[in-house]
Amino acid sequence: MMDNQKQVTVQILNAFTENDKGGNPAGVVLNADALSHENKLTIAQKVGLSETAFISQSKTADYKLDFYTPTKQIAHCGHATVAAFSYLKQLGLLKSNSSSKETIDGNRKIEIQDDLAFMEQTAPSYIDVSEKKNAILNSLGLSKKDLLPNAPMQVVNTGNSFLLIPVKDAKTLEDISPDFDDIESISEAYDLIGYYIFTTDTTAEIDATARMFAPRYGILEEAGTGMAAGPLASYLFHVLQLKKTTFKIQQGKYMSPPSSSVIEVQLQVKNEHITGLMAGGKGVVAAQVEIDFTE
Structure with missing residues (x-):
């Protein structure tokens, strides 16, 4: 290797696995303190997954986490957080079941419950998007009759913004034909991570099945999105009036190839209002790769 060539070890973990299978792969890099922004972006591009988490020391939380897609840095990432803290737990590096992460958007609490890692x-x-309803439908090859009745599309944010689109049944969800250029321009207009299209036409133990398209972040479709599941659980509670505090969100089932994920969301509710929430799942180590980069 040339003098300025370096190598970093990246663990690949599948987060939000369903019965230890499927899930959404994320890269995790330990001891990332000496890596620059450019280094991290290069490594994330070479890893090629939707997100890679870089873990370094923090003065204000247990760990500092920086998240990178192949194209840019992102404030929060659910599946990479679950992957990172599952891995830290498996290495015996967490002092207790309550932990914390420092991000570029402030600090967030982390909880470990058995094998699951949850993030605050x-x-x-909520933001109304009715003025762009037709454009949104066109971007998915859908018509008004494909939507769930009395369930408006809305942008919901619990840390990141996602456009929630309720469709009437599982077949409609499966048959969506996304126009990624249109989705990207609408995502740009509302400053979204992406679209979260869902149906409540599911099996008994699952509350909703969803698909996530985020072409603006270089992600055509993602298998498990913790930062989108929080908004969806909130929508199910507030808009669809499903009055409970634990939701199971399935994702990745209709990807090609399928990679089914389950995200559990626990709402904190006071006087019918959601005051906060935790979203989590299990991370399973799948592989380890060595990435070369130039310092």
């Missing part, structure tokens, strides 16, 4: 999200905010 903020109380939801």
Whole structure:
């Protein structure tokens, strides 16, 4: 290797696995303190997954986490957080079942429950998108009759913004034909991570099945999105009036190839209002790769 060539070890973990299978792969890099922003972006590009988490020391939380897609840095990432803290737990590096992460958007609490890692999200905010309803439908090859009745599309944010689109049944969800250029321009207009299209037409133990498209972040479709599951659980509670506090969200089932994931969301509710929430799942080590980069 030339003098300025370096190598970093990246663990690949599948987060939000369903019965230890499927899930959404994320890269995890330990001891990332000496890596620059450019280094991290290069490594994330070479890893080629939707997100890679870089773990370094923090003065204000247990660990500092920086998240990179192949194209840019992102404030929060659910599946990479679950992957990172599952891995830290498996290495015996967590002092207790309550932990914390420092991010570029402030600190968040982390909880470990048995094999699951949960991350804190903020109380939801909602934005009406009815003025772009037709454009949104066109971007998915859908018509109004494909939507769930009395369930408006909304942008919901619990830390990141996602456009939630309720469709009437599983077949409609499976048959979506996304126009990624249109999705990207609408995502740009609302400053979204992406679209989260879902149906409540599911098996008994699953509350909703969803698909996530985020072409603006270089992700055509993702298998498990913790930062989108929080908004969806909030929507199910507030808009669809499913009055419970634990939701199971399935994702990745209709990807090609399928990679089914389950995200558990636990709402904190006071006087019918969601005051905060935790979203989590299990991370399973799948592989280890060595990435070369130039310092």
